[in-house]
Amino acid sequence: MISNAKIAAALVGMFALAVPALAQAPELTADEAAGKVIFEETAGGVGCASCHGMKAQGDIGPAIAGQTVENIQLQMETNENMGFIELTEDELKQVEAYLAVLNR
Numbered sequence: 001m002i003s004n005a006k007i008a009a010a011l012v013g014m015f016a017l018a019v020p021a022l023a024q025a026p027e028l029t030a031d032e033a034a035g036k037v038i039f040e041e042t043a044g045g046v047g048c049a050s051c052h053g054m055k056a057q058g059d060i061g062p063a064i065a066g067q068t069v070e071n072i073q074l075q076m077e078t079n080e081n082m083g084f085i086e087l088t089e090d091e092l093k094q095v096e097a098y099l100a101v102l103n104r
Contacts, residue, residue, distance in 0.1 A: 026101070028098075028101065029097065031093065031094045031097040031098075032094070032097045032098050032100075032101050033098075034091075034094040034098075035091075035093075035094035035095045035096070035097045035098030035099070036098045036101075038087070038091055038094060038095050038098075039056070039095055039098050039099070040054065043085050043087060043091075043095070044082075044084050044085035044086075045084075048064070048085075048095065051081075052064050055102055056099055056102045056103075057102075061081070064099060065099055065102040065103040066099055066100060066102070066103030067096070067099050068096055069089075069092045069093055069095075069096045072087075072092055072095060072096065072099075073092060
């Protein structure tokens with residue numbers, strides 16, 4: 001018969017192996033990290049996430065994970081709900097890099 005202590009020790013060992021895997025978030029490049037800040041906080045003073053959700057999977061606005069600079073720019077120019085957002089070319093590239101991370 002297996003003792004409760006042995007079962008507990010086995011469970012603790014399995015949990016100890018799982019924790020590092022859970023704790024390791026992928027490192028972001030400088031552009032991805034900058035894009036994350038723009039997406040979550042600063043674009044238009046509210047961040048893209050306020051409409052598109054923190055994972056860019058859609059909320060008030062549609063899902064946009066994986067969108068390109070060209071698609072983002074087109075929406076900023078033609079979608080009246082996004083008219084207040086002004087991003088530089090570098091900022092657009094950074095947002096695109098972060099959206100690619102969210103699309104993985």
